[in-house]
Amino acid sequence: MDRAGRWVITAGGIGVILSVLGIFLFVLMESYPLFLKPDVSRAHTFDFSHREPxxxxxxxxxxxxxxVVHETGIDFVDMTTxxxxxSVSxxxxxxxxxxxxxxALDNTHVGLGLDDGTMLGCRVNFAVDYDAEGKQIVTPSFxxxxxxxxxxxxxxxxxxxxxxxxxGTVLGIADSGQLVLGISETQRGLLGDGKTTVHLYDLTAEIKGRARVGAVTKSGRYVLVGTDRGEVFRWEVGxxxxxxxLLDYFRISDQxxxxxxxxxxxxxxVVGDVGGRVSVWMPVRTHEGDNKKMFKKIHALRSHPAAVTALASSARDKQFLSGDVSGVVALHHMTSEQxxxxxxxxxxxxxxxxxxxANGFLAVSKSGQVTDFDLQNPHPEVTLQTLFGKVWYEGYTEPQYVWQSTGGSDDFEPKLSIVPLVFGTFKGTLYAMLFALPLAVLAAIYTSDFASPNVRGVVKPVVELMASLPSVILGFLAGLWLAPLLETRIVGALLLLPCVPIVVVICAWAWGQMSEDFARRVPDHWILTLLAGIALFALYLSFALGPVAESLLFGGNFQSWLLGTTNTRYDQRNCLVVGFAMxxxxxPIIYTICEDALSSxxxxxxxxxxxxxxxxxxxAIRVVLPTASPGIFSATMIGFGRAVGETMIVLMATGNTPILDWTIFNGMRTMSANIAVEIPEAPHEGTLYRVLFLTGVLLAAITFLVNTLAEVVRQHLREKYSRI
Amino acid sequence: MKNFWKTGVPFIWLTGSALALCLLMVIGLVALVLYHGTGFFWPSDIEAVVLKDGRKAMGQRWDKQEIPTSNRTGSGQFRIQIKVGNRDVYGSDFQWIDESDIQSTDYPRDAVVFERREWGNFYGFIEALYEGEIQMSNTWDVLQAQLGETRERHEQIREIEKDAIGDLNRQIESLRLKKREIELGGGDADEIDAIDRESRSYWEAYEQLADELAQLRSANEIYRVDVRLIGGEVRQIATADIVRAYRPNQLGILGKSGVYCERIGEFLFDEPRESNTEGGIFPAIFGTVMMVFLMSLAAVPFGILAALYLREYARQGILVRGIRIAVNNLAGVPSIVFGMFGLGFFVYGIGGSIDQFFFSEALPTPTYGTGGILWASLTLALLTVPVMIVSAEEALSAVPSDVxxxxxxxxxxKLQTILRVVLPGALPGILTGIILVIARGAGEVAPLMITGVVKLAPSLPVDGIWPFFHLERKFMHLGFHIYDVGFQSPNVEAARPMVYTTTLLLMGIVLALNLVAILVRNRLRKRFSGATF
Known part of the structure; x- marks a missing residue:
């Protein structure tokens, strides 16, 4: 019986502790696959040497x-058998x-160029159906x-x-180097197919050197051609x-x-050259505000040992393949430069x-070998560099830290830089600590050294009660009551900072002028009530002075003054509000621990x-405070840990915009609020999901470290006290 | 003057004022919530305002403020906000009126507030009452009688819709799933036929109920009331659409208190209307209580178990000390991290596997593979287990070792000692821990948001349908109600009083729990400090 009890309690106890600690491990494991190398394997090689090329x-x-398109037609191959x-001809x-x-990237439009200069525009379709047993059947048509x-x-x-x-836009380069652009336009009639007109333009004379390769955007608006002199020419089609x-041309290399x-x-x-170099070029605004864009080399990827002969882009993300004359095939990701x-x-x-x-690819050799590769690379866009460093995204004029996980279009690229979130977390925490630390430490000093035990017995539980207030209530009041209130009374709120101390000091002086007999007879708890009255008066005074100061100093409207002189926009839900609420x-947390340290x-x-x-x-200040300073440090740390992880208050009292700006008058987005906002929409085991888990790991690690530090310091302090 | 600084008195005063500010903040917050939270249900008088340009407005006073000017010195002019209601007529519930535009204000004795099931309040005067085509004598009592009758029928309709038809729907749905299961497993034509027959019989029963419903509805529709707006226009309202009608200007304090209590009762025990901005919050209260209950069920025994191990069985050394620090610090890990864990491990991991093994016929609609009250409770249990361990350990260590x-x-x-001597001695301390755990759990929102809380749950997690406890269901929660109605509701202005009231309720619960815990603890400290030496 006793043994069974021991066994149950030991097993249960260890189990609980392990499972609680296991949380960290799980959260870590969920984010770990972000950094896994891609898994690539050769599935099968089909021999089409009889169809070469x-x-x-x-x-x-x-x-x-x-x-498989070859010289005389097209073959369809069942990948399982x-x-x-x-074989269609x-x-x-x-x-x-x-x-x-x-x-084309849409996997349906295929163009065939013939030996007499004709282009056949074709369509490949894959019809998906299910048979009686629920097995999938794919039927191709051409x-x-x-x-x-x-x-x-x-x-x-x-x-x-x-x-x-x-x-439809066709760019053809003939044997002789002749460069022809064909545009077909179908006017949709109300009935039937409508009329198709074709316009041909010979562009051979417009370029220097001989055209080698080309690229056309899906809409047909931009046409680019690379030459044997290492230049790329760009046309705009209206x-x-x-x-x-012809818009411009730019030099890629001398090859x-x-x-x-x-x-x-x-x-x-993406451009590949004879020397085997692979680079990515992007149109970048030449000047801020200027609409003219020039192509610039943004990313350089690992070079091939020989001339690049083929490129293929993924229809899912910014990955692409490159192959060369020596048979090397490489997989790259553009944005993360991998x-x-x-x-x-x-x-x-x-x-x-x-x-x-993007879960496989086909490589075709000149000799007619078609090799099918399986590919598993679920998170190609994430590296430590893209998470923590500046990244040059499409459409930006320079590398930046950006968090923007979802966008409107299908080809939107998620921008997952954690930096703005970490920044926002520390920004909110900083303002909260600026507000809380002096208040809590001063209050603790008063309680431990100057208040009577009776006052202490009442005040401490009240402040502890304050600690138990659900943060959703604080967030709600901050967002819907305080934020609109502060918007019109911001100067009054700022005036509190000088007003309260001045009023209190004046009152203290006045009190000192009174007869000592009277002052001594006043009971202790009346002093606190009196102080509360004084604080209320100071509060009233600063808000009453607010509008006067606003019209004297800021021309009547603080917000427009702010915008005009410092170019800062005033957000209603800003750091002042968050700092106050958080x-x-x-x-109460800092107060309680501080007070304990001071009074012991x-x-x-x-x-x-x-x-x-x-x-x-x-x-108090020279003896007690220095002795208890490790306790105050540990209180600060624990308060810091609480503020770092606070979710509801930030969620409700800020605009949740991930910006990098220290100004107190605008908001931020913290890691915790970001998780709360985005994880319900993040697909399970997708990149965003895992990156959010990574921020969770970061959050847990920060608070765990800070709290452990505080705990260790506190234990040392206890030992110190017992020695004195 | 120099002496004055030297005495240090001003600094002491400064530290004192810091404490006073802290206390003021707490008291101010409680007062603010009390002020906003208690007034909402009071039936204030109906004002009828005639403007200088001849327009009229009638409704309940909502707010009064100084007209803002571009430079904040104040205009000295005031404006009042009146809740004019009649959203279907005026388009919005509120109207700002400058005081300088008002010609006269009076309080018509016959003005009536109709609280409707949809479209919010209606303010007007009763013009005529109808039963079918017959005009009834125009008295207040007749209207109240009609209201009572239609309310009863409304309840009947609700009952049929919710219980009887809901029941049928479930039967039909379970048959559909059964059929799919059979089809997935190869399919036996006879069985499928039998199921089809059975489901047809349910459909017939359904049609019968639908007939009954239609009859009840049409019986309710014959009661109508013509209401004259302040502008003179007359609108007809079906009595069945009215929840409550009263004439505040005729009510004395007692009568108003009656309405006040009735509305509080509705708030506490009824279901929400108008996407949570009106009606009651019973499902949220129920969800919170049940979630906290489930959470305590998981957190308390395991917490005590772990504490017993750490305090009574484990060999005290560097390892246990490390574990103790780690557990201590877990209480400080952000709650959202626990929420993430709950989502990844419970919902997607365990829930997804349960679906795959036991509810495969319902896929791709998840049963346990989506947020629900069970997962939310377990997540919160993990979050609060460190709190429980720490306070239970404290309580255990307070039991003197000579005992x-x-x-x-x-x-x-050893087991007998623990069960008969140590645990009873530590019980009050453990109770304090339990209360703290409950208070923490009741106020936590962030992890719930991603593990199963919704703004509007169609049904409670407990009902009369087997197996009675539906732990996979999503639930409503007081804290989330505050966040959702306050920040995501389409009509924040009208919903705000409701949020304040919910806030008051939640704050009351949490503070009361904590107060009890603090009192118990203080009493214990005294007892032990007396007993040990």
Whole structure:
């Protein structure tokens, strides 16, 4: 029986303690996969050497069916049985040979360039259905939708983008270096297909050197061409009927540009050259406020050992693949500037293509080997650098710390810099401590050294009661009562800082002028009531003086004065409000611990000091306070820990904008409020979810460290007291 | 003057004023909440205001303030805010009127406040009462009688809608799930047929109930009241849409107190109306209580167990000291971190697995794989277990060791000593700990927000349907109610008094619990300080 009891209690006790400590481990484990290396493996190699050269490949979103474009048509391959299920040679070919092919990022539009300079605009479709047993069946289909006679020569390179509505844009480079842009526009009629008009523009004369590769945005608005002299030319296309305008050109390197592609979003441009260098270029505003944008090299990625021959962007995020003449395939992420791996292959890479869900890719060698790779890289955009360092995002003029986890469009890139959140946390904590620390420490000194035991017996429980107020109540009052109130009385609130001490000191002086007999006869608790009255009077005085001071000093309106002179906008829910509300929550904690430390300073120290002729104040400040200073430090730490983790108050009393600005008159977003706001919407095990867990780890680590420090200091203090 | 500074008196006064400020803040906060929280249910008089341009407005006084000017020196002019109600007619509930525009104000004795189920209050004068096409004698008593009758029917309708039809819906839904389960498992045509037949019979029963409902509704619709607005316009309201009607200007203190109590009763025991801005908060009170109960059920025994281990069984040394510090500090880890853990571990981890094994037919709709009262309670239990451990340990260590030694010397085993001597001695201290745990749990909101609290739960976690306790259900909570109605409600202005009242309630509960804990503790300290030496 006794043994069973011992066993149950020991097991239960250890179990509880372990499981509570296990929380940390779990939170840590949830964020750990952010930093895992990608998992890549070769799934299968399909031999298409009899079809050499393979011009282009692609796969459906479920990776069930692959299509392979070769000289005489297109083959569909079942990825599970690894066999060709269908070979299509479209009748529109009429015996001509396919010499160039292009698969757009949408995975449906495919362009075929023929040996007589004709372009066939095709559509590949994957119909998904379920059979009787609920198994998924993917049925591919292929159709030629349009033809365009670009030139009379053999096409060597082709780009074909369709905006999904009416405009198709084709960029063709012929054997001879002739550069042709074709734009087809379909006027949708009320009935039937409507009329399609085609406009051809020969751009060969507009560039220096010979065109090698091209890239076109989905809308067809921008056309870019890389040359053998290492330059990229840029055109802007307006209406289909008017000639494209050459905007500018920029030098990539002194070697020929051999690969060019847009990263998802059609803003950033990946460029590969003969020397094997891979870099990302972005249009950046030349001057602040100026609308003119110039292409600038933003990211440089790890170079290939040989000339880059193929690029492929992911349709999910800002990852892209690059392949070279020596057969090396590399995976990069643009924004985080990472090159995850370089795989060496069998022979020169002809073309690459990403699976639509970015969970695999196909690499095609010049000799006709099509290799299917499996890829697991769920969090490519996160590195320590992107979390804690400045990152140059698309559309920004310089690298910055940005937190913006969700956006409006599909190709929005989450910007997950923790820095603004850490900053906001410390900003809020700082203002709360500025408010709470002096108040609490002074109050504790009075309670321990100058108040009578009776007063102390009442005051302490009341302040402890204050500690138990739910923070949601403080947040609610701060956000809906205090914030609107302060907006019109801000100067009065600022006046409190000088007003209260001045009034109190004057009153103390006046009190000293009264007869000592009278002063001594006043009971102790009346003094506190009197002080409360004085404080109330000071409060009233400063708010009454507020409007006067505002019209004298700030021209009648503090907010517009603030905006005019310091260019700071006044937010209704600002740090003043948060500092006050959070200070309110922290004061009792600091007060209680401080008071305990001060009042447990051994009495003989006080008695000795007083006996040597020191005044009570001198005793308190020179003897008691220094002795108890470790206790005050530990109180500060614990208060700090509480303020760092406070959620509801910040959530309700600030605007929750993640900004980097120390000003007291605007808000911030703290880590804790950020978790509360974003985690309900964050997909389970997604990047945002894990990054939020990482901030949770950070939060827990900070508070745990601070509290442990405080606890250790406190224990030392206890030992010290017992020695004195 | 120099002497004055030297005595240190001004500094002492400064420290004293800091303490006074702290106390003022506490008292001021309580007073503010009391002031705003208690007044809302008082039926204030209806003012009818005639403006200088001839327009009229009638309603209850809401606010009065100085008209703001661009430079804050004050204009000396005041304006009043009147709750004119009649949102369906005027478009908004409130109207600001400059005092200088007012020609005259009076308090018409016949003015009536109608509290409606939808669209908020209606202010006006009764013009005529109807039962079907027949005009009734125009008396207050007739209206009250009609109100009573329609209220009864309304209750019946609610009962049918909620209990009978809800029951049928559940049956049909469970049949649907059963059918799906059979289909997933290969499918037996006979069984499916049987299920289809059964569900058809439920549908028939449903149609019967729907008929009954329609009859009740049409029976209620025949009572109508014509109400004249202050502007002269006449509107007709179905009596069934009125919760309560009273004439504040005719009521004395006693009558007003009656209405006041009735409204407080409604607040405490009724369900919310108008997306939480009116009606009661019973589901929130219930949810809070139940959540706290579940939480204590998990936190208290385990907390005591851990404390017993640390204090009575573990070998005191550097390791236990480290553990003690760690547990102590866990109480200071931000609550939102516990919330995250609850979401990741309980909801997605355990809940997701339970769904996969036991509720696969309902997928992809999660049963336990989404926030619910069980997960929220367990999360809060983890959050409060350190508090429990620390206070239980304190209580255990306060039991003098000679008592233990005495018990052991008399031949009791260690377990007997603990159960019969140590625990009873520490019981008051442990009770204090329990109260502190409850108070902490009742006031915590952030972790609940991500583990199962909702703004409006369709049903309580406990009801008459087997298995009676529905721990997977989402629930409402007083603290979250404050956050949600105060910050996310479409009509914050009208909802604010309601939030103050909820705040008052929550504050009252938490402060009362803490007060009890503090009192118990103080009494204990005295007892032990007397007993040990």
């Amino acid at each position: 393979v011009l282009c490949t692609g796969v459906d979103p479920y990776q069930a069916v692959m299509f 690894k066999s060709v299920t269908e 479209p009748p529109e070919l009429q015996g001509r040979r396919i010499r160039a092919a292009y698969r 159709s030629v939708e349009s033809t365009m006679d670009l030139t009379d020569e053999t096409l060597e390179h082709l780009v074909f983008r369709h905006d999904g509505k009416s405009r 209406r289909a009927s008017s000639r494209p305008k 020929a540009v051999t690969a060019l592609d847009f990263v998802l979003g059609d803003v950033s441009l 090159t995850f791996f370089q795989l060496s292959g069998d022979g020169a890479i002809q073309t690459l293509s990403f699976a639509p869900k 200070g309110f929550a922290v004061v 300073v051994p009495q003989h120290l006080r008695a000795g000091s007083l006996a040597l002729g020191a005044t009570p104040w001198q005793t | 233990r030694a005495g018990s052991l010397a008399l031949g009791a085993t």
